[in-house]
Amino acid sequence: CACGATATITPFLLRQMGCEVLAINAQADGHFPGREPEPTEENLGILASTVRAGNADLGIAHDGDGDRMVAVDREGRFVGGDALLALFARQEVRRGLVVPVDASMVLEDLLPNAKVWRTRVGDVYVAAELKRRGAEFGGEPSGTWIFPKSTFCPDGVYAAARLVAMVAVRPLDAMVAEVPRYPMIRGSIPFDPSRRAAIESRLDAKLRSIGADVTTVDGWRLQFNDGWSLVRFSGTEPKIRVMTESRDTARANEIYSTVLSSAKGAAE
Numbered sequence: 001c002a003c004g005a006t007a008t009i010t011p012f013l014l015r016q017m018g019c020e021v022l023a024i025n026a027q028a029d030g031h032f033p034g035r036e037p038e039p040t041e042e043n044l045g046i047l048a049s050t051v052r053a054g055n056a057d058l059g060i061a062h063d064g065d066g067d068r069m070v071a072v073d074r075e076g077r078f079v080g081g082d083a084l085l086a087l088f089a090r091q092e093v094r095r096g097l098v099v100p101v102d103a104s105m106v107l108e109d110l111l112p113n114a115k116v117w118r119t120r121v122g123d124v125y126v127a128a129e130l131k132r133r134g135a136e137f138g139g140e141p142s143g144t145w146i147f148p149k150s151t152f153c154p155d156g157v158y159a160a161a162r163l164v165a166m167v168a169v170r171p172l173d174a175m176v177a178e179v180p181r182y183p184m185i186r187g188s189i190p191f192d193p194s195r196r197a198a199i200e201s202r203l204d205a206k207l208r209s210i211g212a213d214v215t216t217v218d219g220w221r222l223q224f225n226d227g228w229s230l231v232r233f234s235g236t237e238p239k240i241r242v243m244t245e246s247r248d249t250a251r252a253n254e255i256y257s258t259v260l261s262s263a264k265g266a267a268e
Contacts, residue, residue: 001023001024001025001026001061001062002032002034002036002037002039002061002062002063002064003025003026003027003028003029003031003032003034003066003067004028004032004037004043004062004063004064004066005028005062005064005066006062006066006156007023007025007026007027007028008026008028008159009066009157010060010156010157010160011023011156012203013157013160013161014060014160014161014164015052017161017164022050022054022056024046024047024050025043025172028057030064032047032064035121036066036093037063038063039061039063039068039069039070039143040112041078041080044061044070044078044227045070046057046070047059047061047064047072048072048076048077048078049076051072051073051074051076052075052076052137052180056074056104057074057167057172058071058073058074058164058167058172058248059071059072059076059172060160060163060164062156062157062160063127063143063156065153065205066156066157067144067153067154067155067158068091068142068143068144068154069143069145069156069157069159069160069163070143071084071086071163071172072172073173073176074171074172075173077173079137079172079176080141080143081092081139081140081141081142081143081179082103082104082106082141083176083179083219084139084142084143084145084163085104085106085107085141085145086106086110086179087166087176087179088137088139088145088159088162088163089097089107089110089111089139090110091135091139091162091166092114092136092137093111093114093135093136094100094114094125094136094148094157095114095115095135095136096114096115096116096117096133096134096135096136097114097115097116097117097135097136097137097138098117098118098120098129098130098133098135098146099116099117099118099119099138099139099140100117100120100121100122100125100126100137100140100141100218101118101119101120101121101215101217101218101219101221101230102119102121102138102141102230102243103118103141104141104182104184104234104245105182105227105228105245105247106179106180106181106182106222108170109180110179111173111181115133115135117129117133117135117237118215118217118221119217119218120217120218121218121232122140123140123144123146123154124138124225125139126139126144127146127152127153130146130148130152131148131152132175135152137151137200138149139154143156143240144156145158145159145162147159147162150167155231158159160186171263174216176251180247181246182246182257183224183242183246183247183248183249183250183252184243184244184246184252185244185245185252185256186198186241186242186243187241187242187243187260187266188234188239188240188241188242189239189240189242189260189263189264190238190240191233191238191240191267192237192238192265192267193238196233199266199267200238201264202208202265203220203231203240203262203263203266203267204220205266206262206263206265206266207220207222207231207259207263209262210222210258212224212228212229216234217261218230219231219233220232222255222259224246224255226246226248226251227244227246227247227248227252227255228244228245228246228254228255229242229243229244229245229259230242230244231259231263240248240267242256242259242260242263244256244259
């Protein structure tokens, strides 16, 4: 529980659901002495080893304030945001799903009869679009999950309970194995922030000249028939970030190289 806001409530709730719970870092302490509060794979080594040693069915991890939730399966393997987003969406969605622009294209492949709306990165934007569209579920690869029948706020504790209910029916690793994993490439290039306006103008022109379908909900998202790429200015450092996904590794590399080259040309 990262010694955070969920330190007592998540173990209590899961025990009320009938789970046998071994709680780690379950004492509230804002200095986060047990681990770094970000529930990343690198920070969850103790959770993974404890799940394996205790023959547990899964492990649950939160961030400091409890609005996010990720997991490890019974083998101690990290199950991050993209995989959980796909599992929750498959469970919840029949008509409509809301996700940010950086969510995997596997969602469209898993839900061919549902509409997928994409927003700016940030749970506040996902929540607003959920309200506007009347969609059944929304979430982010960062590990925030919004179940609008319950609340329009991301709730890591409720998400943990929902995941436990799913794992009571089928093992987490078996469900994850059914979700395709597409190659995703990430990178960045530096830029001179004093020239941002000019660079942004050149970047827009260069990206539109590539020939993809371009949307600018949050940065530039280039949609190809067999993949996509997202180009955004970093909000924390003078870098232009590029991420690309395709069903095929070679094609992902091709798209990434093309887009990265355009970004470098704009930043010169």
